[in-house]
Amino acid sequence: LVLRRRNQTLTLMRANGFITLEATAHARRQPLQVVRRDGGQTQQAPAVVEHVLEEFKALRPDLSVEDLFHGRVQLHATADSRVQHIVNEALEHGLERYEQRHPKTAGLVQGSVVVLRNRDASILAETGGRRFFKGRSATYSDYNRVTRSLRQPGSAMKPFVYLAAFRRGGFTLETLVPDEPISVSNGVGRPPKWISNYDGRFMGPIPLRQALAESRNAVAIWITKQIGIDNVLETSRGLGVRTPLARYPTTALGASEMNLLELANAYRTIASGIVAEPYVIRALVDDSGTAVTDRRRRPSPAGIDAAALSLIQEGLRGVVRLPTGTAHALAARRFPIAVMGKTGTTNEFRDAIFVGSTFGPDGITAAVRIGFDDNRSLGPRETGGRLALPVFQELMLAVYGTGIVGLAPSFPVRMEERITASLLPRDPAPTPEVAIETVAVPVRLSLHPPAAGETDWLLQNGFPRLLPR
The missing domain is CATH 1.10.287 (Helix Hairpins)
Structure with a gap:
């Protein structure tokens, strides 16, 4: 036979x-x-193959996959096998570290990673899931979590809020913003939803730079209320987010879903100042060697003024450099590559995310997401900084350490100097010799009296404050 x-x-x-x-x-x-089949052999880039086939169908509906398989047309992809291997290894190592802490989840937790060139959004590597899942190796027909999975970005959404504020005007990185209890409407006839920070504390007025670095939820909501959610949505679309986002304040905290490729591309736009749609097919060539499709494109500047773009780049660099920043593990003393980025952790620790970039058109952007397909919790304290950031760290070290994409670009000297200056201790402002009488008005947020050891909310000087009982 x-x-x-x-x-x-x-x-x-x-x-x-x-x-x-x-x-x-x-x-x-x-x-x-x-020839004996190697049972452990897997496809190196099944997600890339899946993405190529989908893009091929959309790009040339007049051609069929049969044309491709029979060699009547040749395809040149943007993916780099060396970067793909690095990404595969980094994701597997990250999942293994999580499983060591949670042995009962072995083989169940999933992840996805995508790496883009900043200059044109070409895809260098794409991993839509782990190598082995539910007893078999990954193939190109499997679910691609980079492009198909719509999940909440969590706090990785916040840079879009800050950029929208910079674009509107009236905000800088030194603007004092209130890290104070704040609520959003929960609908007619329902009590409001009060926003809390990850650490459960509020710090009062703080510089906007610090609020972004420390990912203060209350500040993101306050800014959104000041500038309007429509400005946030418009900015997100301008950065490359194509999935419709909910016109609701908690979208500022990442409550609306998007896929990982959109999220990565938005950060790539911020890092490069260039608008482009991600793509994986560089060219199609017929059997005579003539290019029937050539997707090399000229960069298009983002529709964002240079001042606002520089502010958000500096702010995201501060997420790494400020000692209290959520990505401080990537600071120069611990990590030799200059990067900017943002962590993301969704409600009840369902997804852990990190998106980061090296600077400018010559850099690259990588996005990492780890979570369960059934949306169960990853467990307490399994944050983007703990789970996803180390995967980013490993892949960036390997990609730049081997020189695959050249040298890592540096951030502008003046930008780094401003961040350094913000780290220096400042003289406290003199206290004005004015007597002010403060009246505290209690505002009960619960329908039931507080139990012993709980707290009351009081309104002081125009801001609600949490006071110990």
């Missing part, structure tokens, strides 16, 4: 002009060789 199938294939190849009559006769005379 195998011999007959082999000969049928040779006949078809001869009939379609792929081999000569002499080559067909020679191949028919050769004995069959049996």
